[in-house]
Amino acid sequence: MPRFKVPEVTVERLSIYLRAIKNLEGDEILSSQELADLVGTSDGQVRKDLAYFGEFGVPGQGYRIAKLKQEIRHILGLDSTWGIAIVGIGNLGAALLTYPGFKREEFEIRAAFDRDESKIEKVWRGIKVQHVDKIPKVLSERQIKIGVITTPATSAQEVADKLAKGGVKGILNFAPVRISVPKEIRLKNVDLSMQLETLSYFLRKLT
Amino acid sequence: MPRFKVPEVTVERLSIYLRAIKNLEGDEILSSQELADLVGTSDGQVRKDLAYFGEFGVPGQGYRIAKLKQEIRHILGLDSTWGIAIVGIGNLGAALLTYPGFKREEFEIRAAFDRDESKIEKVWRGIKVQHVDKIPKVLSERQIKIGVITTPATSAQEVADKLAKGGVKGILNFAPVRISVPKEIRLKNVDLSMQLETLSYFLRKLT
DNA sequence: TAGATTGTTAATCGATTAACAATC
DNA sequence: TAGATTGTTAATCGATTAACAATC
Known part of the structure; x- marks a missing residue:
């Protein structure tokens, strides 16, 4: 277009x-x-x-x-609904499940994953948390095209690989680390550390 | 420099x-x-x-x-410590209190505020939540120069005004709304809706 | 000295701003 | 028609890339 x-x-x-x-x-x-x-x-x-x-x-x-x-x-492609998966149900992941910027008609959270056995099978905001190893299978079953990574930095690359295997087209990465994905996949890093640090830079100049 | x-x-x-x-x-x-x-x-x-x-x-x-x-x-001004206040202790605010990108030597969360009486006086991760009306007072007492807004959109401007009154030099705004602040204050918007929507745009093209 | 890599200048690229003919 | 505002082209601005003399 x-x-x-x-x-x-x-x-x-x-x-x-x-x-x-x-x-x-x-x-x-x-x-x-x-x-x-x-x-x-x-x-x-x-x-x-x-x-x-x-x-x-x-x-x-x-x-x-x-x-x-x-x-x-x-x-913007907002006249249909995108299926989303959130990986890493710590504080941030759980927060995004209800964040109004995420919870909207155009975006539907259809799956949640974690590696921690104690979290598996628990239901968060109506979504049952599953083991990360199920990512490829569940993603294709539920037509999920966007993955959101909210794991610690150490797991992020591994999770990105699983999301890629599951056929996502886009990844939103909140983990404070650079990850690499196949070039067909669109990667967006939301880097909160960087935001704070650039703020620090501009404030620093004022003193 | x-x-x-x-x-x-x-x-x-x-x-x-x-x-x-x-x-x-x-x-x-x-x-x-x-x-x-x-x-x-x-x-x-x-x-x-x-x-x-x-x-x-x-x-x-x-x-x-x-x-x-x-x-x-x-x-970047990271050789000293910045005092931070988080306003709006919902899921996202609570998540940021422990997010590793935030919880670091260079940035110290020194206060948390909410408007909801039921949250006041409760202690989250070692920080006692106080009423938003105390923002100006507490900020100057504790040398807080950065404010983080994690309230709903409807309260964001009001909170920004209080932060400005409290003498912050920078604001990180997570509320999905544009707010205005005095020009001496550096404003950074972290717009998660926008991130998802631009992702949607680029994926849309692929079909 | 020869090889490597910096700091910097000039050339290129791309986005923003200014301006205006076309159009309701 | 006169007034207003679009869509678009040309001019400006700023950031990235290429290239190389200076330096260890």
Whole structure:
């Protein structure tokens, strides 16, 4: 669908635009300037980002909110439901099971895994925890295409290998370590240490 | 200290370099090429990033690991300890209290806050939860310069205002909403929804 | 000295911003 | 029509990559 190669930052902004207009009610029409103000960017940037995917606005008018919302949802692949598995049911894994950013129609947590025998068979938020060795089998059975790694750093690579075997297309990695995956699999690292450390850098300069 | 304006991505990579060489043992000397291989970038990028801050290597040799580690720690402001407060002791907040990326010498969680009376006075991982109204007072008493927001979206702005009043210099926001803070305060959004949605975009294209 | 690798400059690439003709 | 705002092109800005003299 995209007409040129789309920068990743553009995709990230689309997600942000979508959230901004979700919270919107009433107004039928929105200009690129108004949307820009909502998310803290420029009108040109908004139009440029959207232009990668087509023409969604009306010159002289703006964008019909309902239509724009639907278009962005479609672009982002949010008009169907993704099956998700969470691996590593420690504090963070358990927290993500209920985190509102995760628990939404578009994303359905369909399996949870851990290595620790004492956690197996326990039910967390309606999902029964299974042993990591079952990952490949369960993933294909339940059409799970996204894996979330919340294990300690030491297990992350091993888990990534199992997820790959299970046929996931994308991995969200919270373990504080770089892992390698086959190039067909999209890997996103959420590196909380790094976030804190860059914060430290910028604060450091202030003293 | 920096000789020119430093791009944020450079600071992020420094954090990644640091973690890579932390896990290293034995070898006394490391070349930019070796470090690049460890983190998946180029040798030139490594040298460029470091060059913003000084000359840490020896031409013809490479970088002394121990020295490099110390220099990067210093650049990132990790040679002292930052006081942290976590606001919103739901699943995610409680998880971060023990997350290894957070629980480290350089970062010390010194306070936890919630609005829910039923949580107040309870002790989580050795930290007594206090009412959010005490934020300004407690923050200045305990030298807390970083605030972490793990509340629902609806309370995030209110909490940010209280953190600002308490004199934090940086905020890490996990609430799925954009908040605004005085410009002296450095704001980092960790947007898990957005991460999942961009993953969805790239997977969508594969079908 | 010869070989290796740094620090840095110049060339390239890509994303953002500015500007405006086209269009409602 | 006049006014407003889009979609898009050109200009600018900034980051990455290539290349090499300086240096151990």
